[in-house]
Amino acid sequence: MTLPDGRRYNKMDLFTEDGRGMTAMQAARKALSEVFGYGSFRPGQEEIVAAILSGRDVMAVMPTGAGKSLCYQIPALVLPGITLVVSPLISLMRDQVSALIHNGVRAAYLNSSLTARQHALALDNARRGVYKIIYVAPERLLTDSFLAFAQQAQIAQVVVDEAHCVSQWGQDFRPGYLDIEPFIRALPVRPRVSAFTATATQTVRKDVVRLIALERPYEITTGFDRPNLYFEVRRGGNRDAELLRFLRERRGQSGIVYCGTRKGVEEVARMLVENGVDAVGYHAGMGDSERALAQEDFVSDRAPVIVATNAFGMGIDKSNVSFVVHYNMPKDLESYYQEAGRAGRDGEDAVCCLLYQPSDVRLNTFLIEHAQENSQFDEETKQIVTERAKERLKQMTFYASGSGCLRARILGYFGEKPEAPHCGNCSSCLAQSRERDVTREAGKIVSGVMALQGKYGKGLAAKVLAGAKDERIRARGLDKLSVFGCLKEEGEDNIREMIDELIAYEVLETTDGQYPLLKPGPRAREALLGDEPIRMTLHDRGETAREKRVSMKPVVDKGLFGRLAALRRRIAEEQHVPPFIIFTNATLRDMAVKRPRNRSEMLRVDGVGEGKMERYGIAFLREIEKYISD
Numbered sequence: 001m002t003l004p005d006g007r008r009y010n011k012m013d014l015f016t017e018d019g020r021g022m023t024a025m026q027a028a029r030k031a032l033s034e035v036f037g038y039g040s041f042r043p044g045q046e047e048i049v050a051a052i053l054s055g056r057d058v059m060a061v062m063p064t065g066a067g068k069s070l071c072y073q074i075p076a077l078v079l080p081g082i083t084l085v086v087s088p089l090i091s092l093m094r095d096q097v098s099a100l101i102h103n104g105v106r107a108a109y110l111n112s113s114l115t116a117r118q119h120a121l122a123l124d125n126a127r128r129g130v131y132k133i134i135y136v137a138p139e140r141l142l143t144d145s146f147l148a149f150a151q152q153a154q155i156a157q158v159v160v161d162e163a164h165c166v167s168q169w170g171q172d173f174r175p176g177y178l179d180i181e182p183f184i185r186a187l188p189v190r191p192r193v194s195a196f197t198a199t200a201t202q203t204v205r206k207d208v209v210r211l212i213a214l215e216r217p218y219e220i221t222t223g224f225d226r227p228n229l230y231f232e233v234r235r236g237g238n239r240d241a242e243l244l245r246f247l248r249e250r251r252g253q254s255g256i257v258y259c260g261t262r263k264g265v266e267e268v269a270r271m272l273v274e275n276g277v278d279a280v281g282y283h284a285g286m287g288d289s290e291r292a293l294a295q296e297d298f299v300s301d302r303a304p305v306i307v308a309t310n311a312f313g314m315g316i317d318k319s320n321v322s323f324v325v326h327y328n329m330p331k332d333l334e335s336y337y338q339e340a341g342r343a344g345r346d347g348e349d350a351v352c353c354l355l356y357q358p359s360d361v362r363l364n365t366f367l368i369e370h371a372q373e374n375s376q377f378d379e380e381t382k383q384i385v386t387e388r389a390k391e392r393l394k395q396m397t398f399y400a401s402g403s404g405c406l407r408a409r410i411l412g413y414f415g416e417k418p419e420a421p422h423c424g425n426c427s428s429c430l431a432q433s434r435e436r437d438v439t440r441e442a443g444k445i446v447s448g449v450m451a452l453q454g455k456y457g458k459g460l461a462a463k464v465l466a467g468a469k470d471e472r473i474r475a476r477g478l479d480k481l482s483v484f485g486c487l488k489e490e491g492e493d494n495i496r497e498m499i500d501e502l503i504a505y506e507v508l509e510t511t512d513g514q515y516p517l518l519k520p521g522p523r524a525r526e527a528l529l530g531d532e533p534i535r536m537t538l539h540d541r542g543e544t545a546r547e548k549r550v551s552m553k554p555v556v557d558k559g560l561f562g563r564l565a566a567l568r569r570r571i572a573e574e575q576h577v578p579p580f581i582i583f584t585n586a587t588l589r590d591m592a593v594k595r596p597r598n599r600s601e602m603l604r605v606d607g608v609g610e611g612k613m614e615r616y617g618i619a620f621l622r623e624i625e626k627y628i629s630d
């Protein structure tokens with residue numbers, strides 16, 4: 001791999017050489033804002049960086065999208081010497097290295113995708129100290145050439161990414177990971193070693209510590225909750241119709257549709273294309289080039305929807321995935337949460353929707369029962385493995401068919417106590433909070449409508465009942481009525497919704513005409529007496545976590561965002577990298593809100609560090625200026 005322009009890469013030495021006056025943590029914070037362009041650490045990151053800088057081993061369990069990379073990349077910049085990152089997938093390495101280079105960090109990878117010549121060249125550069133971070137496939141570690149290099153170089157840190165691959169209990173066991181421990185032992189000086197994974201089960205965690213031989217590691221498990229994800233289960237019905245409805249509501253957004261089988265992928269992809277959705281299919285049975293093309297179309301935003309088996313995803317670092325739909329129920333919650341967790345990695349609100357039918361359970365049971373047929377395990381082990389898999393399937397099925405809070409169920413499964421029994425941000429919570437007995441409220445509404453004597457419409461009636469401060473109300477003396485504000489605690493929106501329902505129940509009615517007036521209906525008396533209970537499904541307008549977040553979010557100018565996204569796409573195509581490598585959606589959004597006018601304002605945008613400022617800052621500043629003056 002050749003070093004791109006090579007121009008600004010010495011800048012990183014700031015943190016190790018010129019930065020002598022700073023403490024290591026000060027240098028780390030500087031790197032966070034200047035190199036990566038972020039204003040603050042996310043939960044867990046700061047502690048991990050501090051532990052690594054102080055020389056400790058680390059074992060970190062953090063969910064997908066939590067920001068594990070930064071935890072070792074920042075120490076890599078601050079520490080003198082080289083950081084080696086062991087990573088299982090070529091595509092993962094390529095994306096990470098490409099992202100680092102765009103941030104102005106000298107990085108490279110060594111794996112089987114390089115020709116012998118490229119490999120020799122990269123090693124040569126590495127020997128000359130060109131790279132601060134080197135990603136390497138586990139199988140390379142003990143090769144003669146790499147080992148010789150590592151024994152002579154100053155290796156500050158060895159990072160094991162996707163560390164669960166070392167465990168046979170993990171889903172992605174990779175024998176090459178067993179070479180990590182002997183590799184570290186072969187180094188003349190033991191570097192600090194840190195291991196990262198999103199797999200939280202106890203067995204896997206213990207395996208990681210043991211098999212990589214971590215020494216008294218700083219162990220941390222950060223919250224598994226991903227507050228920006230909305231969880232939803234849709235049961236029964238026609239899956240194709242549900243999927244189309246779901247996608248129609250999200251035109252232009254990017255997302256993944258997971259299917260249980262290759263055949264399913266092909267059928268669903270065809271069905272979507274026939275219905276006008278720009279979708280591509282992806283599964284392990286396709287040819288390499290065809291598959292690479294599908295992935296490329298999706299990652300570069302050319303095809304907004306990819307329909308895939310679980311073969312798709314682990315190496316995909318695309319951050320602007322707005323939804324993940326599971327067309328079939330996966331075999332366990334580990335798989336589900338990992339796949340669903342690919343949504344919203346940029347921190348934007350995203351939806352994880354599972355289309356569930358009982359036939360999913362039968363298919364999975366069948367697969368589990370036949371999974372061990374060709375395995376090397378002895379009979380007893382086979383039995384244990386099958387039973388564990390069945391137990392996991394049972395938990396997955398509870399999730400899909402149960403009525404409790406979906407988030408609480410996921411977090412509980414991963415051994416975490418949810419903050420509240422109801423998150424207010426999943427389909428279960430929304431459905432439950434809606435059904436209510438509103439007999440008393442209906443009576444008050446009817447009294448209110450009678451007091452208004454059929455002279456006003458719905459909107460004003462709702463305002464009066466809610467006790468709204470409104471010029472029209474005061475001018476007409478309606479705030480003097482005894483019913484003024486009698487349903488204050490409900491809020492105007494809820495009252496309006498109840499009025500609509502009461503009209504449907506014939507408790508109220510409206511006159512025809514351009515300005516319909518609200519008056520009591522044929523069943524008003526019944527409601528007033530309250531002897532017939534009235535139940536309603538209302539939208540949950542409690543202060544849920546989701547709404548609090550939404551209301552705190554500044555309004556984004558869609559026009560400007562669109563222009564910035566188009567510019568990003570042009571640059572990405574020119575440079576043959578996925579758009580999110582240039583800037584994530586979250587960054588473009590922040591840019592559209594802050595509308596920076598110069599370099600220093602641009603640097604204040606979340607996700608713009610000096611490296612990206614240098615590369616793209618001017619182009620984006622120009623685009624903003626043009627937009628404002630248009």
Ligand code: ADP
Pocket residue numbers: 038039040041042045062063064065066067068069070317319345346584
């Ligand atoms: P993980 O490996 O844990 O799945 P990544 O390291 O790929 O997650 O990070 C996911 C996304 O979060 C990336 O787009 C990354 O740039 C972003 N990110 C990481 N740390 C921060 C932070 N402190 N502030 C804002 N965004 C961050």
Ligand code: MG
Pocket residue numbers: 068069161
């Ligand atoms: Mg990662």
